[in-house]
Amino acid sequence: MNSPLLFPVKLDGNRILVLDETLLPLKEEYIALDSLDKALWVLSQMKTRSLGQVLLFFYCCVLFERNFSIDEISRKFKQRRPTFDFLFLAQILKGQMRKIPDIREAANSFICAFDKLRRKRSAALADILPADASILTICNVNGELIYLYQALTERSKRATFIVCETRPYLQGVRLSFWELRKNNIPALLICDNQAALLMRRQRINCVVTGADRATAKGDVINKVGTYSLACLAKYFNIPFYSLTQYPRDIDVETIPIEERPQQEAFMFLEGDYSHLDAFYPAFDITPAGFVTKSVELAGRN
Amino acid sequence: MELKDIKDATLVWGALSAETVKLLKKTARAVVVPEIRPALVGLYHNAPLLRKADIEVVCCCDNVVGLLFYKGKISKTVLCYKRQVAAGVVARAGSLYAALLSKLHKVPVEAVLEGNVDCQGVDKDVSTLGGRRLIGEDDCTRFVIKPDDEVLGEEVLR
Incomplete structure (x- = not known):
């Protein structure tokens, strides 16, 4: 793989x-x-x-x-x-x-x-995921879902990844879904907005995301859309796991949220959208209360 | 536009009708229009209708909705449904996502009947975007979960 x-x-x-x-x-x-x-x-x-x-x-x-x-x-x-x-x-x-x-x-x-620590982190997460994991994910964690799948398989656990497409850059479909399918790992693709219905239908039993930033308190900053998933997961009693590294002892609200040029909201769409106002915050904040576990780089849960 | 510029906005999910546009003209300060994948009804139907009515419109991707609620930017959600059923209303894919996030942030959801929108010939595939192929051909249809209409009941409508 x-x-x-x-x-x-x-x-x-x-x-x-x-x-x-x-x-x-x-x-x-x-x-x-x-x-x-x-x-x-x-x-x-x-x-x-x-x-x-x-x-x-x-x-x-x-x-x-x-x-x-x-x-x-x-x-x-x-x-x-x-x-x-x-x-x-x-x-x-x-x-x-x-x-x-x-x-x-x-x-x-x-x-x-x-890289060794990433493998350990995946192993630590594999220990706590269910035996038949239906894992909702967003954006892309640079191959770590492959490590996670390997670790789950080593534990005789089964897994299917349900990948949110992750508009506007579509990292979910273009990167995560692609690398999973390329390695013959079970994966299904959805639009970002399908997550709630699949949670209600019990098609998802855990959520796994990366984290661009994390605080010692357990707050996470990740690709925009992560907070929505965490919020919905909490409502449907689905555990939400975040792969974090180097949590800092700071107030999450002091971290600047990058806003990308508005035309990027229309990325990968053909046509001219310059007449439309738009906004594209690249990240959102998921407060600690929505995170079931932060799985840290050192492999500690 | 930046997030700080958005205040007290109305979020619209589903295909707007002319009647609802008239109502928004009277009541809404600004309207946030998510694109509404897969058919991009927000972008191709709602945004032009609202602009034609001279209503301030700002577009975003669907997954930004949670952040908008978290930041207190939305004061009302207008949910356009297709039809009423005993359990509530039937609405297009993603309606539960938008409406439930709204309710979880204590933002009221107003359900209204959808307008006519001609989706014949419109790309509704999850693995493509506006007809543009994003992944290899083999993966395009077998490995997607097709979006369904969604039934919304009391959990979001009260």
Whole structure:
């Protein structure tokens, strides 16, 4: 089992290769980067996101640290994607460099360890999911649903993923559904708005999502639509699990919610919608009270 | 437009009728129009009708609805249904999602009869968007859950 989304950004000598996620699944193409400006453009154009932006940040630090400090790079990243905690990523990398002074080795070592932790996190979640899991999910967690399925299978548990399409960028259908089906993992696709009916019909017995940010209290910030699922899941008594990393002791309401250009609300639709007003907040907040368990990166529940 | 610009808005789910548009013209400060997948009735039917009536319209994706309620941006939900049945009303796919989120945030739901909307020839496939194919051909039909009309009862209508 494999997915290019497990490591969507790679270091290739003195350039960075970024999987263009906006073209998937119809085209699997990489963008080659040799400057920080181009990396920032890739970031702002949503060519990569989630784990991809973490890898992109680390590799930009590796290649461009001679001209820009790690803190400077993190600030530039944060200007493009304000919700994600790039400043904390900078602290992580600097901490890693205290143990391994060579920045390339430090970054690679962290990324390698991170992947092992993701597998452990999936295993920890697999332990608590039902024996016949019908898992509602949204957006994409960079191959971790594949790890989860493997872990469930190892425990002789069965699973079907019900994937919300995740408008407007359609990461659910184009990334999650695609990578699951590519690995012959049972998956069904739905429109975002079908979730409530399927919950009422008892077609779903758990919800699993990623998290772009998490607080020590248990609040989660993730792709917009996550809160709706959590809210409905609570109403229908369906457990909601969030895959989190590095929860911070901060007030969730102080984290800026990125609002993307309004025309992105019409992404992937043909035609001209410039005459319509729209808005597209990229994330929403799910308060701790709606989260049954945050499954942390260290594998602790 | 940004989230901060939206205040005291009315959310519309289902296909609006001319009568409801007239009512909204009198009562609504601004109307939020989710696109309403899969047929995009919000985008292709509701938004043009409201704009023609000179009502302030702002569009969004369906999954933003929860955030709007969470942020207290919506003061009323107008749910357009197809027909009445003993258990309540029959409404198009996604109505339970919108109406239940509304009720869970203590925002009143007003049910009104849908308008005529011609969906003949309109793409209603989950795996495509406005006729545009998004995934490989093999996966297009066998692995989707087709949207159904939904029965909404007391849980959202009272």
